[in-house]
Amino acid sequence: MRRKISMCFIGCGQFCRCFVPLFKKHPDVEYVAVCDLIPEKAQEYHEKFDVPIVPTFEDAISDPKFNAIAIFVQRHLHGPLVIQALKAGKNVYSAVPVASKIEEIFEIERLVRKTGLTYSMGETGYYRACAVFCREKMAAGEMGDFVYGEAQYNHDQRHFHYEHEGPNWRQVAGIPPMLYPTHSTSMILGCLPHVYATKVCGFGYREKYMTDIFGENGVNLWNNPFSNTAMLCQLSNGGVARISENRRLAFAGPNSYISQFYGSEGCYEFAVSHHYFSHWSKEDRKKLIMEEVTKELLPESVTAVLNNPDTPQRISDGMGFWESSPRQHTERIPIEIRHERNGHNGCHHFMVDDFCQAMATGLLSPTNIWQAARFNLPGLVAHQSALQGGILMDVPDLGEPPSDWPVLKLD
Template identity: 45%
Template sequence: MSEKLTVAVIGCGRFAQFFVPLFKAHPYVEKVYVCDLIREKAEEYKERFDVEIIDTFEEALANPEINCIGNFTQRHLHGDIVIRALKAGKHLYSAVPMATSVDECQEIVELVKQTGKIYMMGETCYYYPCAMYCREAYKEGKFGTFVHGDSQYFHDIDAIGYGKTPNEAGMPPLFYPTHSTGMILSATDSYVKKVVCLGYKDTVNDGRFGKGTNEWDNEFSNQYVLMELSNGGIARVTEARRIGYKSPSSYISGFYGTDGSYEFSNAQHLLIERISARGDDEVMKVTDVSDYVNSSEMTYNKNDPEFKTKAASHEWQWDVFSPVQQKEIDRLPKEYDGLPNGHMGSHKFLIDDFCKAVYNHKHPIVNAWKAARYTIPGLVAIESAKQGGVPMDVPDCGEGPKD
């Protein structure tokens, strides 16, 4: 039986503002509440979005009218918020990451199994055009068997929109691995079995990273993980918070198979395919697929004399769709036409996924099992880095139901 949604959005910070209008406009949603520990933030949302305030998270849990929680709190709070909400019988949409401990991730998966509630992690990069392109091309067999891929989330701490307090800013970068892992693991249709990680000890003495300077005693501003995947391939995932690079912040830079490859730099996406027999004289065909993968606004501006500089500075990449996203655009409700979007057009797909999952009672694509597979490798890799790169096995919560 279908179930309409009444959603309490917990956390009225910088990120949730993009999602309240999308929850409100979705045809399966009856009502949206907002809530923040800081009352003025909830009041501001109330005015801006014409929604009601629910005073506390605990009141939202106790209110039988509310069947869904939208978790937009700071990332080290996610495990606790999600676990309490599932125990209270709510469906969950949670911003990334799933949680910041392996135990919490495993408990969330178990609670979803026990309660039958819907859990979705709002991984924006699942719908990033480069990830969609690699998924599509890999499924079509353009690369042959997967060999190796590189994905990264580069976000300099001074430019980052969240976690601005010195303590939050100093968190291990791999508390937040899901943009990188979500892209490369979904594209390779695999999960991580083993990790080896090294950390870059921060050299800028600004009170964020270093022993004794944050709650996590974390000295690494950047972490580099080699991952052995279930399909035998290798991924290299980088989470960098001190880096002279801006856009796109999350991307697959290379995806290599036995017969073909994908490479990306600045705004150029290339498909490289072997079109002859293997051997000394083999012939590789290069196809520039940039117009298919870049946003239509980038393509429209590609002859701008400052194009590369503007692309590297994040122009044209926030809320405009790319041709590779067309199939997903077609399934969006008409109520979304003209509403603001974000993160390479992903916000609308995510909220639509969640609303349909609850309404139809079918687990969404980025369900608890996938969220665990995207989050846990990063948490294990933090320990590997602390021990100077010791290889570590990654626990797996399984595939999850195939609905």
């Protein structure tokens, strides 16, 4: 018997508007309401999506009508709200990241373990076509042992929206990049079951121009001087990952991607619009086979014009943003939402369906708290490392989910 979902969305901002229609149409969901601190924003959603308004977060978590809360508030505010929702007995869907503080992530794990409630972090990086490709190649044994990977999330300040933050918007705009590491880390670690970062060192770029946003003289809530930060991670399987979180640079599309994912037997590489897979020949052990796999990893509308001179520009401008690629398994998505808009290159449907499937069945979402913690914790430590000039630091690990709580097999 599948459990039905009755959900209140907290935070009617830019991103949540992509998800209200999807959850509303998902066959496991029977009731949806919205809530925002700013009444006009909740009102806009009410009118646009025909959903009732709940006045406050506290009203939502104390109302027995709701068995799930979806957190879509600003990226640095998740931890305390998730903890309160779990303590109130609600299942939680959270936008990325899990939380900004290590102790909050530990507390969320403790509560999920104790209560058995569903927690799922909706991570686009886990479902990007490049991640699905590398995950499946690894699982099939075609890449051998993972040795080295590079992933990044490039998102320049000028493409964020802070209008509604009011005159103090710079205080939150200057968030340390490594407090939001999960798009990048998930693309690598999401392909490597049971693997996690054991040690990291981080190096930050001290912003030289936008010093009214990034700086140590109180311009932001964290006294954070870095607009861009990179970390090198030692992984538990012996491999190494370089992860970069950049908020001030001239690169936009695609904004999160694996540039290299190297295994002893097979390697993946990507640049702008072309994806490659190289591997050793089965017949001739010294012969390296190089295949272009672009058609599997870009939407058909993009591959149709791949060799046009303006295609890199159009990709940078967002061509294909709402579509999935052949590698992504859209056939698993319930028909009720399969043809809805599917943002971040065809990832949103998977995040919604993961949560619904997990809550309806009682199994774990692939981006459960144990996995999400492995995506999030290395970045929090790397920021501390960068502040201390790149010292090598241990990364805490919350281990594996309880052995009697299996993960859904979905993708």
